[in-house]
Amino acid sequence: DQQVKQNSPSLSVQEGRISILNCDYTNSMFDYFLWYKKYPAEGPTFLISISSIKDKNEDGRFTVFLNKSAKHLSLHIVPSQPGDSAVYFCAASDSNYQLIWGAGTKLIIKP
Amino acid sequence: DGGITQSPKYLFRKEGQNVTLSCEQNLNHDAMYWYRQDPGQGLRLIYYSQIVNDFQKGDIAEGYSVSREKKESFPLTVTSAQKNPTAFYLCASNPTRTGTHGYTFGSGTRLTVV
Secondary structure (H helix, E strand, C coil), X not given: CCCEECCCCEEEEECCCCEEEEEEECCCCCCEEEEEEECCCCCCEEXXXXXXXXXXXXXXXXXXXXXXCCCEEEEEECXXXXXXXXXXXXEEECCCCCEEECCCEEEEEEC | CCCEEEECCEEEECCXXXXXXXXXXXXXXXXXXXXXXXXXXXXXXXXEEEECCEEEECCCCCCEEXXXXXXXXXXXXXXXXXXXXXXXXXEEEECCCCCCXXXXXXXXXXXXXX
């Protein structure tokens, strides 16, 4: 049973536009959420995170929104750039401080 | 430069063989993790270690073994009991046992059974 779901395997966005990546979770005990970015044949790199006590966290072009009642979070990238093309993983922290990962969304930025 | 080094980058294994994947970190992190990535799936936790000489099974530990004799090193052995070992393996470390903010990943090892 997947506790963290990224329902879109891929997303294609025009350069300069906004990219919105979505993530849903089922466990209301998750208290910390993270987004990682992964290029092919490399390990994921940390992008941005949000605590469950907040509903928004911003870092430059990246903003993460958390809707606890809907058990939904999203990552907004604006404006999208060619270097943003990668696989984005959503992860949630459980009570044992282990990360539960989504399946990833492949973002393709079109020139 | 601090980081995590995984070796080899590509590994081929014959059926019935055990192979060991190396993971070394010079970040002085307490916690280390092994994940497996398969196409269309998220990262699945194989084993993790929060202190030296101690490690815990993750969600898919069957067919794998680990050791943590030194803080810097957390090798993963894929045994012949692992029925479907072909995958991309990622090692990660974390500064503290309870922190989730600072996972650092290695560049991965792609294991293929031939």
